[in-house]
Amino acid sequence: xxxxxxxxxxxxxxxxxxxxxxxxxxxxxxxxxxxxxxxxxxxxxxxxxxxxxxxxxxxxxxxxxxxxxxxxxxxxxxxxxxxxxxxxxxxxxxxxxxxxxxxxxxxxxxxxxxxxxxxxxxxxxxxxxxxxxxxxxxxxxxxxxxxxxxxxxxxxxxxxxxxxxxxxxxxxxxxxxxxxxxxxxxxxxxxxxxxxxxxxxxxxxxxxxxxxxxxxxxxxxxxxxxxxxxxxxxxxxxxxxxxxxxxxxxxxxxxxxxxxx
Numbered sequence: 001x002x003x004x005x006x007x008x009x010x011x012x013x014x015x016x017x018x019x020x021x022x023x024x025x026x027x028x029x030x031x032x033x034x035x036x037x038x039x040x041x042x043x044x045x046x047x048x049x050x051x052x053x054x055x056x057x058x059x060x061x062x063x064x065x066x067x068x069x070x071x072x073x074x075x076x077x078x079x080x081x082x083x084x085x086x087x088x089x090x091x092x093x094x095x096x097x098x099x100x101x102x103x104x105x106x107x108x109x110x111x112x113x114x115x116x117x118x119x120x121x122x123x124x125x126x127x128x129x130x131x132x133x134x135x136x137x138x139x140x141x142x143x144x145x146x147x148x149x150x151x152x153x154x155x156x157x158x159x160x161x162x163x164x165x166x167x168x169x170x171x172x173x174x175x176x177x178x179x180x181x182x183x184x185x186x187x188x189x190x191x192x193x194x195x196x197x198x199x200x201x202x203x204x205x206x207x208x209x210x211x212x213x214x215x216x217x218x219x220x221x222x223x224x225x226x227x228x229x230x231x232x233x234x235x236x237x238x239x240x241x242x243x244x245x246x247x248x249x250x251x252x253x254x255x256x257x258x259x260x261x
Contacts, residue, residue, distance in 0.1 A: 002247035004232065005034040005254045006225045007178055008094075008132065008158045008206035011058060012037060012048045015210040015222040024055075026226040031247075033057055035225055036206075036258065038094040038132050038158075040065040042076040045083050059260065061091040061132050063120055066098045066113045077119050084127055090258050091155060092124040093132025097145075100136035114145065121149050130258055131155035133175070135162075143169040154257055159208055164197050171202045176257045180206040181223065183234040184215040196238055200246065204254045205231050 006027075010016070016023060027035075038061040039048055045062060052060040062083055064076060084092070097113050124131050130153045135142045139162040154174030159182070160167060167177050179195055182188045195203070210222030214230055217223065232250075236243035255261045 002031055002244060003034070003251055004030075004032045004205075004228055004247060005036065005251055005260075006032055006207050006209070006228050007036050007156060007204040007254045007258075008180070009035045009037060009209045009225045010040070010211070011035050011209075011225070012044065012051045013210050013222075016224070017051075019222075019224070023224060023226065026224075027228075030226045030229050032225055032228045034059065034260070036061060036090070036132070036254070038091070039063050040094060041068050042079050045079070049083075049087050059258070060087065060089040061093040062087070062089045063091075063093040063095040063132070064116060065094045066096050066116065066134060077116075077123070080120070081123055081126075084123060084129070089129070090260065091130045091132050092120055092127075093155070094134050094158070095120045095131055096134035097138035097142050098134060098136045099138040099141070114141075117142075117145065118149060121146075121151050124153055124155075125149075125151060129153060133157045134159070139163075139166040139169075143173065146170075146173050156204055156254075156257060158206060159212065160194075161191065162194075164194055167194060167198060167202070171198075174257075176204045176253055177202055178204050178206050179235065180208050180231055181212045181214040181227075183238075184230055186215070192238055195235055200239070200241060200249045201253060203235075203250055204257065205235070205250050207231065 034057045036059045052058045156176050156178045157170050158178035160177045209225045213223045
């Protein structure tokens with residue numbers, strides 16, 4: 001069985017931890033041997049750290065998610081810096097831009113998101129770490145900021161939803177394109193066309209568990225990292241490579257961009 005890395009799983013989320021230890025055993029049974037565990041808010045850093053210390057194959061990433069800007073304080077950036085130094089995560093994330101909703105209704109602006117993003121890019125560059133990026137309705141702006149910042153550490157644009165041209169802008173900057181459960185939906189023709197057009201060397205796979213439910217699943221239940229093979233199988237149905245080739249290459253891609261081995 002090929003080894004698989006879920007490149008984006010909120011493993012510390014209570015909806016997943018309530019299923020332990022059976023869920024991790026199921027992951028192993030399905031070939032999912034490593035998880036990348038990104039952060040969302042400073043208040044959860046310690047929960048994540050304690051969890052990831054339990055298993056060297058649960059890889060810690062630390063960052064401040066744009067969707068929760070109203071929960072972030074200026075002191076959290078200093079805390080992030082100190083926590084990075086103390087615990088040596090593999091990446092800074094989950095960071096980024098979310099212009100999908102009117103964030104002013106949540107008490108912050110797009111400009112404030114950008115300030116938070118740029119501060120975290122500074123931290124990533126300072127610590128020579130890649131980033132894990134959340135981006136909704138902001139692909140062009142994010143690429144522009146990365147270029148302007150001369151960010152050189154690369155990373156992953158997770159749960160990518162954009163055009164082939166936008167994806168190319170990120171891969172030119174050293175990023176991989178994260179694809180997940182969206183591929184399992186018949187209606188997701190645009191993302192499937194992108195998944196076919198991209199070089200396999202530019203793709204990493206993810207579940208975004210417990211979020212991003214897959215087609216046919218009960219939305220009342222959490223998405224799970226042991227469902228990862230469904231993403232792999234779906235990609236194999238639309239690309240020319242064998243499932244073994246896709247599994248091996250996307251595994252290598254994740255290892256390379258996050259410097260896991």
